[in-house]
Amino acid sequence: MPRIAQLTEPGKIQIQDSPSLRAGLGEVIIQVKHAGICGTDLALFHGDYPVPLPHVCGHEFTGTVKQVGDRVNTQWTGKTVTAEINNTCIAYNRQPLCSACRKGLPSHCLERTVTGIIQHPGAFAEEVAVAAGTLHEIPDCVDPLTATLAEPLAAALQTFNMSPITGEETIVVLGPGRLGILVVFVAVLMGVKVLAVSRNKAKQDRALDFGATWACSPDEAEVLIKKNTEGLGADLVVDTTGNPDGITQALKLVRPRGTVCCKTTCGLPASGLDMTKLVVDEVNLQGSRCGPFEPALEILKTHHDKLKNLITSTRSLNDTQQALKSASKENKVVINIE
Numbered sequence: 218m219p220r221i222a223q224l225t226e227p228g229k230i231q232i233q234d235s236p237s238l239r240a241g242l243g244e245v246i247i248q249v250k251h252a253g254i255c256g257t258d259l260a261l262f263h264g265d266y267p268v269p270l271p272h273v274c275g276h277e278f279t280g281t282v283k284q285v286g287d288r289v290n291t292q293w294t295g296k297t298v299t300a301e302i303n304n305t306c307i308a309y310n311r312q313p314l315c316s317a318c319r320k321g322l323p324s325h326c327l328e329r330t331v332t333g334i335i336q337h338p339g340a341f342a343e344e345v346a347v348a349a350g351t352l353h354e355i356p357d358c359v360d361p362l363t364a365t366l367a368e369p370l371a372a373a374l375q376t377f378n379m380s381p382i383t384g385e386e387t388i389v390v391l392g393p394g395r396l397g398i399l400v401v402f403v404a405v406l407m408g409v410k411v412l413a414v415s416r417n418k419a420k421q422d423r424a425l426d427f428g429a430t431w432a433c434s435p436d437e438a439e440v441l442i443k444k445n446t447e448g449l450g451a452d453l454v455v456d457t458t459g460n461p462d463g464i465t466q467a468l469k470l471v472r473p474r475g476t477v478c479c480k481t482t483c484g485l486p487a488s489g490l491d492m493t494k495l496v497v498d499e500v501n502l503q504g505s506r507c508g509p510f511e512p513a514l515e516i517l518k519t520h521h522d523k524l525k526n527l528i529t530s531t532r533s534l535n536d537t538q539q540a541l542k543s544a545s546k547e548n549k550v551v552i553n554i555e
């Protein structure tokens with residue numbers, strides 16, 4: 218019987234045996250190898266992002282396809298894969314499509330479940346079932362441990378799909394942590410100047426190592442960005458603080474008619490949001506979530522040696538509780554399932 222790490226109450230994980238999964242229509246069963254912990258998992262673990270319990274977290278994973286359901290190409294069997302998190306009408310190859318899928322918005326599918334987050338058990342388990350259309354094969358040159366970064370890297374890329382840049386901009390990344398450092402890296406690849414803002418000196422240094430032009434603490438950010446933009450402010454500020462008040466800081470740094478791109482999903486409301494500043498400066502507020510996997514895997518092909526340094530430790534499935542406890546003090550903790 219496969220083991221699962223089940224969240225039974227906030228802060229508490231129980232390792233249990235559970236019945237073997239069987240692939241349904243349009244579905245595959247994956248033998249999980251590695252599953253990364255992200256801010257959303259921590260919000261679920263601590264109860265800030267409430268979901269019905271018990272629940273199995275984990276959505277940044279890699280593994281081997283061990284079983285395919287009806288209407289799934291049998292060639293997936295045995296492949297080493299990662300998967301997008303939205304199990305949609307299209308991903309299940311289900312008809313008729315919902316209105317969001319018909320409108321070309323599959324990541325907002327009205328019928329979707331979200332692996333490890335919404336109504337769908339996740340990958341902190343020996344087996345996970347997902348819709349076949351979510352699968353992406355991992356290139357041979359990328360090891361499955363590093364490939365757990367595909368999902369957050371895709372989310373980092375989505376920042377610039379929702380808030381396009383040309384390469385001429387000056388941007389700010391608030392909170393260059395697990396997701397933010399990937400946003401810094403992607404922005405640098407796109408040729409823009411990046412200011413990384415963190416209270417943590419080690420995170421500042423790492424952002425510089427990943428190509429940021431400048432790094433500073435939140436207190437210094439306004440002076441520094443104004444100095445480097447002729448007093449105007451940043452074209453784009455990306456909030457990856459994981460803190461509901463990140464947006465307040467972002468509004469201080471963005472230029473008139475600039476954009477604040479929000480990546481924080483901490484489950485808590487922002488307090489003290491200065492709507493007047495937003496209106497007077499005609500600031501664009503842009504949410505951004507899941508992104509495209511194929512470009513993320515392309516980046517991993519070229520930069521896996523650099524990016525794998527972001528994985529700071531690994532733990533066994535039996536240690537999931539400890540892993541979630543220590544993850545808030547580390548960059549990327551990955552659970553090794555095998």
Ligand SMILES: [Zn+2]
Binds near residue numbers: 255256
């Ligand atoms: Zn995540």
Ligand SMILES: [Zn+2]
Binds near residue numbers: 328
């Ligand atoms: Zn749909």
